[in-house]
Amino acid sequence: MSREMTGAEMVVQALIDQGVNTLFGYPGGAVLPIYDALFQQDSVKHILVRHEQGAVHAAEGYARSSGKVGVVLVTSGPGATNAVTGLTDALMDSIPLVCFTGQVPTHLIGSDAFQEADTVGITRHCTKHNYLVKNIEDLPRILHEAFYVAQNGRPGPVVIDIPKDIQFKSGKYEKPRDNQHKTYRPQIKGDLGKIKAAVELIAKAKRPVFYTGGGVINAGPQAAQLLRELVRATGYPITSTLMGLGAYPAHDPQWLGMLGMHGTYEANLAMHGCDLMVNIGARFDDRITGRLDAFSPGSKKIHIDIDPSSINKNVKVDIGIVGDCAHVLEDMVRLWKDVAGQVDKPAIKAWWLQIDGWRARKSLAYTNSESIIKPQYALERLEALTKGRKRFITTEVGQHQMWAAQYLHFDEPNRWMTSGGLGTMGYGLPAAVGVQLANPKDLVVCVAGEASVLMNMQEMSTAAQYRLPIKIFILNNEYMGMVRQWQELLHGGRYSESYSAALPDFVKLAEAYHAKGIRCDDPSKLDAAIMEMIDHPGPVIFDCLVAKEENCFPMIPSGKAHNEMILPDFAGETGDIIDAKGKQLV
Numbered sequence: 001m002s003r004e005m006t007g008a009e010m011v012v013q014a015l016i017d018q019g020v021n022t023l024f025g026y027p028g029g030a031v032l033p034i035y036d037a038l039f040q041q042d043s044v045k046h047i048l049v050r051h052e053q054g055a056v057h058a059a060e061g062y063a064r065s066s067g068k069v070g071v072v073l074v075t076s077g078p079g080a081t082n083a084v085t086g087l088t089d090a091l092m093d094s095i096p097l098v099c100f101t102g103q104v105p106t107h108l109i110g111s112d113a114f115q116e117a118d119t120v121g122i123t124r125h126c127t128k129h130n131y132l133v134k135n136i137e138d139l140p141r142i143l144h145e146a147f148y149v150a151q152n153g154r155p156g157p158v159v160i161d162i163p164k165d166i167q168f169k170s171g172k173y174e175k176p177r178d179n180q181h182k183t184y185r186p187q188i189k190g191d192l193g194k195i196k197a198a199v200e201l202i203a204k205a206k207r208p209v210f211y212t213g214g215g216v217i218n219a220g221p222q223a224a225q226l227l228r229e230l231v232r233a234t235g236y237p238i239t240s241t242l243m244g245l246g247a248y249p250a251h252d253p254q255w256l257g258m259l260g261m262h263g264t265y266e267a268n269l270a271m272h273g274c275d276l277m278v279n280i281g282a283r284f285d286d287r288i289t290g291r292l293d294a295f296s297p298g299s300k301k302i303h304i305d306i307d308p309s310s311i312n313k314n315v316k317v318d319i320g321i322v323g324d325c326a327h328v329l330e331d332m333v334r335l336w337k338d339v340a341g342q343v344d345k346p347a348i349k350a351w352w353l354q355i356d357g358w359r360a361r362k363s364l365a366y367t368n369s370e371s372i373i374k375p376q377y378a379l380e381r382l383e384a385l386t387k388g389r390k391r392f393i394t395t396e397v398g399q400h401q402m403w404a405a406q407y408l409h410f411d412e413p414n415r416w417m418t419s420g421g422l423g424t425m426g427y428g429l430p431a432a433v434g435v436q437l438a439n440p441k442d443l444v445v446c447v448a449g450e451a452s453v454l455m456n457m458q459e460m461s462t463a464a465q466y467r468l469p470i471k472i473f474i475l476n477n478e479y480m481g482m483v484r485q486w487q488e489l490l491h492g493g494r495y496s497e498s499y500s501a502a503l504p505d506f507v508k509l510a511e512a513y514h515a516k517g518i519r520c521d522d523p524s525k526l527d528a529a530i531m532e533m534i535d536h537p538g539p540v541i542f543d544c545l546v547a548k549e550e551n552c553f554p555m556i557p558s559g560k561a562h563n564e565m566i567l568p569d570f571a572g573e574t575g576d577i578i579d580a581k582g583k584q585l586v
Helices: 007-017 029-039 052-066 078-082 084-093 119-123 136-151 164-168 192-204 214-218 221-234 265-273 325-342 345-359 375-386 399-407 428-438 452-465 481-490 506-512 523-535
Strands: 003-006 022-025 045-048 070-074 097-103 129-132 157-163 170-173 208-212 238-240 255-258 276-280 300-305 319-322 391-395 443-449 471-476 516-520 540-545
Touching: 003 007, 007 029, 007 136, 007 164, 007 170, 022 052, 022 428, 029 070, 029 097, 029 164, 045 452, 052 070, 052 078, 052 084, 052 097, 052 428, 052 452, 070 078, 078 084, 078 097, 078 119, 084 097, 084 119, 084 157, 097 136, 097 164, 119 129, 119 157, 129 136, 136 157, 136 170, 157 164, 192 276, 192 300, 192 319, 192 325, 208 221, 208 265, 214 221, 214 325, 221 325, 238 265, 255 265, 255 399, 265 345, 276 325, 300 325, 375 399, 375 443, 375 471, 375 523, 391 399, 391 428, 399 443, 399 471, 399 481, 428 443, 428 452, 443 452, 452 471, 452 506, 471 523, 506 516, 506 540, 516 523, 523 540
Parallel strands: 022 045, 022 070, 070 097, 097 157, 129 157, 208 238, 208 276, 238 255, 276 300, 300 319, 391 443, 443 471, 471 540, 516 540
Antiparallel strands: 003 170
């Protein structure tokens, strides 16, 4: 049944009909009718951020930790352009978002009107899809279609650009009728013949490894559960990308740790030496593969992905299965029972002995100190003191991000929120705001660097306004740590503009935002300080002063293969390892 209402009222009603209860936004002239409609209802809670980039990152954190679509509302011109970084981040990491942008009235489009920007043109390459609404009659369909597109198939961000006159016009609103789309119908079920062939290959493998990514988490909790069933039924080793952490429990003995540039020795050597790789929901990113012509050179490769364009894009595979991870894994678990008896148990035992030898290298070992806090130690203590709680971790981007992935352990999906594909400094703090709103009773910690966290520090004001008890755990080494590390390795230690020479007093800054500030530089007092942070009922900024020039190891040097890792005990010259071509890949 249709109802007469304005375009602005349609937007709010569509949010209600789509089950949206939290909206992140910042008002401006081109969206005032929508804000007026929001004022007159109490079903959708609006969260006022302090910057539009923060709005999108907060919506990302909300979406990742809740499994729902994140929703954003910003004005035209600078409001829309400020959102572009967050939209690109969401596209790269496959996060379902719907972003409403205001636009100048239709008769002014193209006239360089005040706060006009070609939002559809600007966002075309950083969204999964976008719309410019030109007729009020199209608005109801577009509103519901956007939610379908954002969350079906490979998830991603969708922009709806709504001119101000369309917001004032009246038309007939209709509720969503079904979940189908006329032209966009992603393939959910995998080809059963290919799945059978894949399962037979898995059964015959002598040195197999499962390699999983964020696609498993995007497919929902059932996919993670089915992954666990399959991996445990086979008895094979499993590793994961940065984005896939938590899909398989980190405390399980079959878990090899994270894969890739800063992954563990055992995970990377297993990838290099395997005879069968089973890629589930990952896209063969360059930070995983290293040098492509040396990537897992002796293996057959199976790739499961809902995005058909990802199959054979970066790495040629032997069996490519297009489908939703949960559906494909369900078929694999069922079919595995028929072939489990074919497993070469002596070969698998020998493979595990080899892996145990690599594990014995203890690639995450480091030299601790009694006088200065090592960043690795800080995260080990954070892990120990928060283990067993329902805990969510967001990160900024840099060394601290990689250390967090190495030393914090995740046994459940949707507990780890980080910027993977785009590597967006400024992501972690606003993402923590979104995570806390989705999980109001749980512990939310943003692991940050002192440089990265300043990118969107203004969102502490949002945390204060809504009384969100987020904990910002800063590993403060007074450098842009990853930039400094690469300058040391590639440019002879010439630290060009990577030293933060005028940092704020983070304790006083916290107090200025009506939050609690804590500073610690003594390893012996670290546990008590972390517990003080956890126990405080409001937002906290924890300034943890750590060793200034600690490097993040292990590491695959740019342009090198997985079996050419640098371990913490490396004593050579990195300049002799990373060649000119490798320097271009940093």
